[in-house]
Amino acid sequence: MNHELFTIAVLYFTSFFAIINPLGVMPVFMxxxxxxxxxxxxxxxxKAVFxxxxxxxxxxxxxxxxxxxxGISVDGFRVVGxxxxxxxxxxxxQARISKIKMDEEMVKKYVDDISVTPLGIPIIAGPGAITNAIVLMEDSAHLSLKFILILTIIFTLGLTYVVLLGAGKIGKLLGETGNKITMKLMGLIMMVIAVEFFFAGLKPILQSIFQITPVS
Known part of the structure; x- marks a missing residue:
């Protein structure tokens, strides 16, 4: 039984780790x-992890x-995300973030803002992670499985936090010019991801509206 629970825990962890992708979150955070x-x-x-x-x-x-x-759908989450x-x-x-000069009060507000959105939601807890949490909780028939699921979420987010802490050292190594180049590159990549997210959510919605049967 213990071996079975361990196997389930590994499956839970791998699914969350792959979807959240802490290494993919790190450049954006950086x-x-x-x-x-x-x-x-x-x-x-x-704050973002919490x-x-x-x-x-x-x-x-x-x-x-x-x-x-x-009346919310996962596809709606994808469109908004x-x-x-x-x-x-x-x-x-546009490298706008690096140009912002903030006093202490502005910094506090900035940290609070980006911690919740977009870092906490939808970058870390995105539509995929949210859907995964819902599905796995429904599949966890026993209390022990639900407990394992919660521990798995905590462990995955704990690893995400550790990875994000390492972003600061990488940022120092890159320097101001390196950070700006990384920022522009990540901006381009995120815009591409955004388009994929948007149309991945929009397509099923349009198919439902116009009653189009998806092609296998």
Missing amino acids: TMTADLTDKQRRKTAL TAFITLLLFAFSGQLMFRFF GIIFFIMGFDLL
Whole structure:
């Protein structure tokens, strides 16, 4: 039985790790926090991970109910996530973030803003991770499996936090010019991802509206 639970835990972990992709989150975090101090960067990472944890936990336990009550679909999440990604990617492409000079109060507000959106949601806790949490919670028939799922989410987000902390050292190695180049590159990549997100969500919605049968 213990071996079976371990196998399930590994499957849960690999699915969340692949979807959240901490290594893919790191360059975005690095560019968005390039002008922050190490302490501010740690605070941002912690708030982003905590936001993602609360979001995944909330949807895991009440996702289907919330979806039905508000009439929300996963495809709708993808469309909105795509729009948010595109706006953020465009700002990164223009290297606007590095040009912002902020006082202490502005920095605090900036950290709070980006910690929740877009870092916490939808970059870490995106449509894929939210859907995965809902599906796995429904599949976890026993209390022990639900407990393993929660521990798996905590472990994955803990690893994400550790990876984000390493972004600061990489940023220092790259320097200001390297950060700007990385920022523009990530902006371009994020805009491409945004388009993929947007149309991945829009296609099923249009098929449903026009009653088009998907081609296998």
